Amino acid sequence: MTISGGGNESRSSAVFAVTVAMITCSTVFVFARMASRAGVVKKVLLDDYFMLVAWLLAFGLSFSICYGTFVGLGRHEDDVLSSWQGSLRRSQYAFSVLYNPALMAEKTSILVFYLSLSKTNRTFRWATIATLFVVNAAGIALTLVTLFQCSPVGAAFRYPVPAVHQCTDIITIYLSSAPVNIITDLAILFLPMPILTSMRLPKKQKTILVITFGFGLFVAIVDIVRIAYLQSASTYRLNQILNYQKDSSPGRDSDVTDFSWYASYSFMWSAIEVNVGIMCACVPALKPLVSRFMPHLLRDEGDVTEKHSSVDRMPTFEMAAAHRIPSMPDPAHLTTQPSREPVEDGDMDMMDFLTTPDDLRNNTLERSQTMLTNSTRNTRAETPTFFDFVNTKNRKSFVHMTARESLFPVIMVTVLFFIWGFEYGLLDVLNRQFQEISHMSPGQSVSIHSAYFAGYFFGPLTFGRLALRHYGFKACYIIGLSIYACGILIFWPAAVLTSFPAFVIVNFIVGLGLSTLEISANPFIALCGPMEYVEVRLNLSQGFQAIGTVVAPLIAQKALFGQTNDAPSLINTQWAYLGIALFTAALAVAFFYVPLPEASDQELEDACERMDNANYATVGRVRVIWYTLAVGAFAMFCYVGAQEVLATTFDSYLEILAPTFNETNYMAIGHTLFAVARFVAAGAGLIIKPRLLLVFFLTGTIVFSALAMNFTGSTATAMMLMVFFFEGPLFTLIFAQSIRGMGKYTKDGSVILVAAVCGGGVFPGLSYVASQAQNSQYAMCVAVAGFTGATLLPFFLNLSPLARTLCDPLKDPSEATEESLPGSSNSSVASRALSFFSIRRKSAGEMKTEWRERQTSADSSASPCTYPL
Structure with missing residues (x-):
């Protein structure tokens, strides 16, 4: 044959x-x-x-x-x-x-x-x-x-x-x-x-x-x-x-x-x-x-292993134990195993076997004696360059960094924000393309959208919270990026099969990944550096994320899609999915090696300490920070829901009111205004209090959403674009204001706020029902309702004296005194100064204890920090 x-x-x-x-x-x-x-x-x-x-x-x-x-x-x-x-x-x-x-x-x-x-x-x-x-x-x-x-x-x-x-x-x-x-x-x-x-x-x-x-x-x-x-x-x-x-007869087999x-x-x-x-x-x-046969390939002639001393013949992990420098603590992340008795070759574990430089068949008794002698005398290795020592110096917590010290970590996470925004914008275009080719109904598109935000609900409240609490902020970047990459890769079979259930599952996985990323990235940017610039930093970083969202769809339309939806264009789209996934995986690996600071719960608690103890103020028996968080989570739920109403109805809105307008170009204009607003809010945050900015931008969204419901033609389009501008900084303002003063509960607060983003999966369904009842312009009433619901937070922050005191930025929280709280007695300047300096000498723990004693001792009289909402 x-x-x-x-x-x-x-x-x-x-x-x-x-x-x-x-x-x-x-x-x-x-x-x-x-x-x-x-x-x-x-x-x-x-x-x-x-x-x-x-x-x-x-x-x-x-x-x-x-x-x-x-x-x-x-x-x-x-x-x-x-x-x-x-x-x-x-x-x-x-x-x-x-x-x-x-x-x-x-x-x-x-x-x-x-x-x-x-x-x-x-x-x-x-x-x-x-x-x-x-x-x-x-x-x-x-x-x-x-x-x-x-x-x-x-x-x-x-x-x-x-x-x-x-x-x-x-x-x-x-x-x-x-x-x-x-x-x-x-x-x-x-x-x-x-x-x-x-x-x-x-x-x-x-x-x-x-x-x-x-x-x-x-x-x-x-x-x-x-x-x-x-x-x-x-x-x-x-x-x-x-x-x-096209060419064959119907009866022929395919x-x-x-x-x-x-x-x-x-x-x-x-x-x-x-x-x-x-x-x-x-x-x-x-x-x-x-x-055995080519030992020169594994070591240089100058290596310590050439000396063939009993110590040098030890397995690497045993040598690490024998030559450990007493003053140098073992880093927790190193994989050095505990010292153990020398063993024969066949009983060694595989890592010892792989990393053993050379001859293992020498006298094991001599090795154990040498180890015992060295460990007893605390002697150092003759050649200290044998090991690639890891720098074990503890990094400064990011909540204690100055503006200059926080520059590098903030830039690195801002780069992550930009790439995340770029990939999400590109992914959104790819999804729209596949939905168009597979002829998905508007109801199916809304379901896919809701599945994505369902991931935002389940991800933070399950493994996301565990990862943040037990492994830290940096670990959540890596875990979130990895899950995100897996979700993007699974888009491939969903696209090949043009399967609606597969698209739903994949969007859910992508939501899990991005929500895990958000629960750590947002509080990291907010708290990395001086506390007076929380909202400014977050707006700047989120502004770069919005730039990525603007650029990506334009590139995708030019590079990936033509005027026809033929088989080769689908293949190119799938390669785009693969490229995004591989780049995201590489980014996750890169962030493992980027030296980023962390912050423990105790450090977060210390960072929010104020001399006026505003973060411990209570209404009844509940601290005001929990009221702020609850109202903030509700505002986040309503705001993101209203934002997604705009995102899902914009195309159909233009088809009704301005059918000659190019949807892609106008969406790019809207996203550009969205990004510009974040930078504007960052600059304004230097001179205007964030709670007032929140009032201004939320009012703008309500007014222009209502106007977009009642105008036609180019005027209606302009009103809709203005809504994009005013909603730009709302996420950052709501998030930053809601976690101020949370201290050791900051991580849990971030989890709750990001989980509240699931409102983006609820409101589009309501707007779809409204559009089916009348049209997409009428469906804007759902967005108006969402923005109106979000105003509960600025009302609370501006009308509650306790919340107002807590959320307003201080140049140095330690400079706040009890007199800054509402209802404080009008003592003399001298006595207040004396009180200030005496308080400054107390430790954070003493102040908290004193504050709790004063709270419990105030039976009928109102405490200076206990005021009605």
């Missing part, structure tokens, strides 16, 4: 040669891995057995492709003999069934290996377990889908497929599963990097270690190339079906879509992906073999 190669366009020979080469290479790597483990280490572990299973599956997968090239794979359907069709279909079915189990076994081997890296790092361990669950759950699900791709199953072997049988196109299945593969590939690539980059090792060994684990990047690259061929195959198939529908031709390179790159993954997974296990 010879490889089928009829015609000048046959791909069979190339597919055969590449597949054979890849399985041969992976076989060599697996053999070397087993020789290293069984021959050098004398111990074969669980991950090795999983890798053997992966290799067996990869061999079967590669064999099915090679066999297929002999019976027509890579040739056009017209060149495939009818006697080959049955064998070709069986080889294709065998490949499709083996592909996902091969990937699942390969990734399971890697993750089981990861579990042995550090048993003391709980975060890494649980992240690995979660990834392991996703890999196997997705692998089993996709295997079942491919196994039962036809109904009945036997239809997969028949040609042509009888009309009464149904089969799912395998290319569509692979495209739909591509995001899961990319997500797990990236997770496997980046999971060990925090541990590896924080280890104290010689520079060359650390570099080799990082590169060794970084080989997984090749798998992700191959996966993306494979997706490109899958997209090409999908486009080719779609065009074939369209041509068939199975003549040249599958053997357009799917051949996709199969080949799938084999490359699996075999490259196996090779990359075997690289870390080859270290003992390389150390």
